[in-house]
Amino acid sequence: MEEKKGFWTVEEDKILIDYIKVHGKGRWNRVAKMTGLKRCGKSCRLRWMNYLRPDVKRGEFTEEEDDLIIRLHKLLGNRWSLIAGRVPGRTDNQVKNHWNTHLSKKLGIRKEKNKVVDVSSSLTLFEKGNVEAGESLHLSTHTNLSNLPICDEDNSKAVGSAVNNIEASASGNSLEALDLETQDPAMSECYENSFWSLSDDLDINTPSLIEIPDGNSLDVVWRGL
DNA sequence: AAGTAGATCAACCGCCTAACC
DNA sequence: CGGTTAGGCGGTTGATCTACT
Numbered sequence: 001m002e003e004k005k006g007f008w009t010v011e012e013d014k015i016l017i018d019y020i021k022v023h024g025k026g027r028w029n030r031v032a033k034m035t036g037l038k039r040c041g042k043s044c045r046l047r048w049m050n051y052l053r054p055d056v057k058r059g060e061f062t063e064e065e066d067d068l069i070i071r072l073h074k075l076l077g078n079r080w081s082l083i084a085g086r087v088p089g090r091t092d093n094q095v096k097n098h099w100n101t102h103l104s105k106k107l108g109i110r111k112e113k114n115k116v117v118d119v120s121s122s123l124t125l126f127e128k129g130n131v132e133a134g135e136s137l138h139l140s141t142h143t144n145l146s147n148l149p150i151c152d153e154d155n156s157k158a159v160g161s162a163v164n165n166i167e168a169s170a171s172g173n174s175l176e177a178l179d180l181e182t183q184d185p186a187m188s189e190c191y192e193n194s195f196w197s198l199s200d201d202l203d204i205n206t207p208s209l210i211e212i213p214d215g216n217s218l219d220v221v222w223r224g225l
Numbered sequence: 226a227a228g229t230a231g232a233t234c235a236a237c238c239g240c241c242t243a244a245c246c
Numbered sequence: 247c248g249g250t251t252a253g254g255c256g257g258t259t260g261a262t263c264t265a266c267t
Contacts, residue, residue: 007235007261029252045253046236081255096256097234 004038008047012037016044017052050093057089061098069095070103 008016015035023034025048028041037044050056061069065087072083080092080099087095 005237027252041252042238042254043236049254050235078256092255093235100257101233 003040003043005043008039008051012039013047013052016047020048020052046093050091053091055089056091056094061090061102065090066098066103066106069099070107073099073103 015037016031019031019035023030025045028045031037031041031044032039039047068087069083072086076082078096080096084090084092084095
């Protein structure tokens with residue numbers, strides 16, 4: 001059976017909604033088989049998650065949402081699903097699109113292509129044990145945070161704590177505990193350089209970094225979460 | 226009115242990870 | 247323990263819309 005691509009029709013949406021009403025979400029590959037939809041499981045999941053879910057908010061982003069996304073992006077980088085998880089009613093796709101089309105411009109971020117962060121070389125700061133106030137962690141979007149190589153014991157504790165708390169806060173309710181208010185959301189000059197950069201032209205203030213808000217060590221920053 | 230460029234955003238692609246066998 | 251599969255993620259594409267000439 002040939003798979004259909006492109007935009008979903010109203011009929012397809014209805015079939016998918018009806019199926020989920022009866023069977024619940026999940027097991028997406030079964031959807032096509034059981035409904036006759038010529039869509040792959042991934043496509044069904046995406047359509048549901050990004051559009052058909054009843055709690056998905058449509059329409060313009062508010063100032064408050066913009067502000068929240070900017071702050072979260074400064075903290076988490078391009079981890080859209082984590083950011084979206086903190087913005088009620090918004091999907092990762094919405095947040096990502098909104099960032100790329102509106103917020104990055106608003107903040108004066110240029111998007112540079114073909115630049116991949118080299119995590120191992122970017123971590124030399126930690127290996128040398130010289131994480132100073134205001135310096136930041138470089139983390140690839142695909143980096144398994146808990147597997148970062150850390151040599152120095154003190155830094156290991158600090159980074160491990162930070163990583164654990166980022167993950168925890170993203171799924172829990174503790175993010176408010178972060179001192180986000182101390183960060184200026186309109187720090188456009190800090191956003192001037194693009195997302196992931198080679199360590200050669202490392203800019204510790206790039207938005208994809210997890211920045212230490214007040215210059216204290218990471219374990220202090222995340223304490224009490 | 227027609228053509229073009231830029232902006233927007235839904236959907237796809239490829240990769241990664243966890244679960245299962 | 248290795249292979250397979252499904253779900254999830256971020257990056258990218260391309261159809262459509264809008265503004266401008």
